Amino acid sequence: MSVPDPPWQQRAARKRSAKRPLDTDVIVRTALELTDREGLDAVSMRRVAQELGTGAASLYAYVRNKSELQELMLDLVIGEVPLPEPDPARWEEQLKQFARDQLRVFTAHPGMAQVVARTPAPTGPNALQVTETMLTLLRGAGLPDRIAAFAVDLLALYPNAIALERTADFALTDGERDERMSQVEDYFAALPAERFPNLLAILPVMMSDEGEERFEFGLELIMRGLRSWVE
Amino acid sequence: MSVPDPPWQQRAARKRSAKRPLDTDVIVRTALELTDREGLDAVSMRRVAQELGTGAASLYAYVRNKSELQELMLDLVIGEVPLPEPDPARWEEQLKQFARDQLRVFTAHPGMAQVVARTPAPTGPNALQVTETMLTLLRGAGLPDRIAAFAVDLLALYPNAIALERTADFALTDGERDERMSQVEDYFAALPAERFPNLLAILPVMMSDEGEERFEFGLELIMRGLRSWVE
DNA sequence: TTCTAAGTGCGAACGGCGTTCGTGTCAAGT
DNA sequence: ACTTGACACGAACGCCGTTCGCACTTAGAA
Numbered sequence: 001m002s003v004p005d006p007p008w009q010q011r012a013a014r015k016r017s018a019k020r021p022l023d024t025d026v027i028v029r030t031a032l033e034l035t036d037r038e039g040l041d042a043v044s045m046r047r048v049a050q051e052l053g054t055g056a057a058s059l060y061a062y063v064r065n066k067s068e069l070q071e072l073m074l075d076l077v078i079g080e081v082p083l084p085e086p087d088p089a090r091w092e093e094q095l096k097q098f099a100r101d102q103l104r105v106f107t108a109h110p111g112m113a114q115v116v117a118r119t120p121a122p123t124g125p126n127a128l129q130v131t132e133t134m135l136t137l138l139r140g141a142g143l144p145d146r147i148a149a150f151a152v153d154l155l156a157l158y159p160n161a162i163a164l165e166r167t168a169d170f171a172l173t174d175g176e177r178d179e180r181m182s183q184v185e186d187y188f189a190a191l192p193a194e195r196f197p198n199l200l201a202i203l204p205v206m207m208s209d210e211g212e213e214r215f216e217f218g219l220e221l222i223m224r225g226l227r228s229w230v231e
Numbered sequence: 232m233s234v235p236d237p238p239w240q241q242r243a244a245r246k247r248s249a250k251r252p253l254d255t256d257v258i259v260r261t262a263l264e265l266t267d268r269e270g271l272d273a274v275s276m277r278r279v280a281q282e283l284g285t286g287a288a289s290l291y292a293y294v295r296n297k298s299e300l301q302e303l304m305l306d307l308v309i310g311e312v313p314l315p316e317p318d319p320a321r322w323e324e325q326l327k328q329f330a331r332d333q334l335r336v337f338t339a340h341p342g343m344a345q346v347v348a349r350t351p352a353p354t355g356p357n358a359l360q361v362t363e364t365m366l367t368l369l370r371g372a373g374l375p376d377r378i379a380a381f382a383v384d385l386l387a388l389y390p391n392a393i394a395l396e397r398t399a400d401f402a403l404t405d406g407e408r409d410e411r412m413s414q415v416e417d418y419f420a421a422l423p424a425e426r427f428p429n430l431l432a433i434l435p436v437m438m439s440d441e442g443e444e445r446f447e448f449g450l451e452l453i454m455r456g457l458r459s460w461v462e
Numbered sequence: 463t464t465c466t467a468a469g470t471g472c473g474a475a476c477g478g479c480g481t482t483c484g485t486g487t488c489a490a491g492t
Numbered sequence: 493a494c495t496t497g498a499c500a501c502g503a504a505c506g507c508c509g510t511t512c513g514c515a516c517t518t519a520g521a522a
Contacts, residue, residue, distance in 0.1 A: 221385065
């Protein structure tokens with residue numbers, strides 16, 4: 001080793017040590033960043049590998065396949081939902097806030113709602129912690145076990161479904177979005193009034209952009225329903 | 232035309248007339264049958280074309296692209312949901328039955344629930360008719376327009392979300408399903424009792440296979456919530 | 463009857479995908 | 493110094509959606 005390495009080997013060596021060694025965590029995080037930036041459809045194994053300066057094949061040492069990668073991403077995202085300190089007196093508000101936070105987090109990571117839909121009953125550590133906390137709140141409120149078990153599903157389902165709806169068109173270009181919008185408008189304008197009287201009567205309400213009120217309505221509806229089973 | 236066509240031309244002619252000429256309808260129907268048999272993931276343009284004895288390129292004369300094909304399939308499926316004759320006195324039961332029928336239809340066509348999730352506000356003719364009927368029921372029940380508009384969304388969302396959950400693993404082989412099942416069991420069995428007391432306490436209830444009761448619970452919850460806004 | 467133009471059918475090709483295989487590389491252990 | 497084992501990854505396989513351009517059919521004009 002008395003002679004220094006030739007320059008091209010030095011470069012290679014520096015490059016190798018400069019980049020963090022591959023591990024499951026960086027892969028998952030990189031994939032998630034890519035999803036946030038370009039949507040879930042852009043996240044291919046090749047693309048993630050490229051982002052890490054390597055080849056697709058290298059990822060398979062740390063991740064069984066693409067769907068496992070997505071499940072790992074999912075649990076990472078679920079981990080971002082803040083857990084409340086259960087306070088039985090405020091169970092309704094705490095559950096509502098929980099649902100709001102869930103919606104916020106999944107809206108912030110467009111595409112992850114699709115992953116939830118494909119993943120029957122997420123079982124990552126963070127998902128379990130979320131379930132445990134919700135159960136604490138529901139049982140603390142005096143709901144029977146059976147109802148609590150049903151409700152925990154429902155309360156996870158609802159924000160996810162709304163998030164799915166809101167992020168469905170993330171991958172569309174502005175042009176496509178506009179085109180779809182004007183198509184829908186034309187279509188509604190052309191509806192025969194005698195066959196769709198209610199639809200037309202209610203159109204202004206449906207078109208008005210009160211997404212947040214809509215979500216809050218659903219939450220309030222669920223809480224009113226739950227209340228009827230307390231004790 | 233005094234001389235009959237040579238045999239090879241006859242065969243060609245028979246072949247051509249024997250298979251129905253391509254049109255949008257057969258394409259959509261074939262794609263749907265394929266989905267029912269093998270799941271949505273198996274429905275590629277090539278595969279549908281193969282089923283019709285032609286090449287993938289031929290389909291593009293009748294269908295703009297794959298996602299348009301899926302939207303057409305979706306409206307066909309929505310058309311299978313039976314429409315009730317609105318009877319204001321029985322609005323709750325009619326809405327419930329509506330939701331049940333929707334779940335049934337989407338469970339019978341595994342994969343179509345995924346398409347709903349990707350399609351913001353389906354606008355096919357059948358979807359519109361469904362919306363109109365639901366609005367008739369909701370407004371007839373005495374719900375304010377604003378609430379009715381929200382509720383119609385919610386009542387479509389819920390059966391779809393459940394159908395999505397139920398058909399999520401359609402593409403899995405039995406082996407994969409079993410593997411997942413036993414994985415989940417092991418995982419739960421290994422949970423530390425002090426960190427997940429509620430989860431473990433409720434596990435028997437969650438594991439018991441009462442999918443239908445679960446759906447009915449959600450329906451009843453929604454109806455109780457709606458009732459609180461009547462008049 | 464013959465010619466032509468329009469429309470349909472479709473093989474071939476492009477660029478991308480998930481995943482596997484087998485070779486290459488290199489550090490740690492002997 | 494040599495072996496071993498873990499990691500890295502280029503190349504390839506068989507899919508995918510979509511486009512292009514050529515072959516073929518056929519309806520109407522001449």
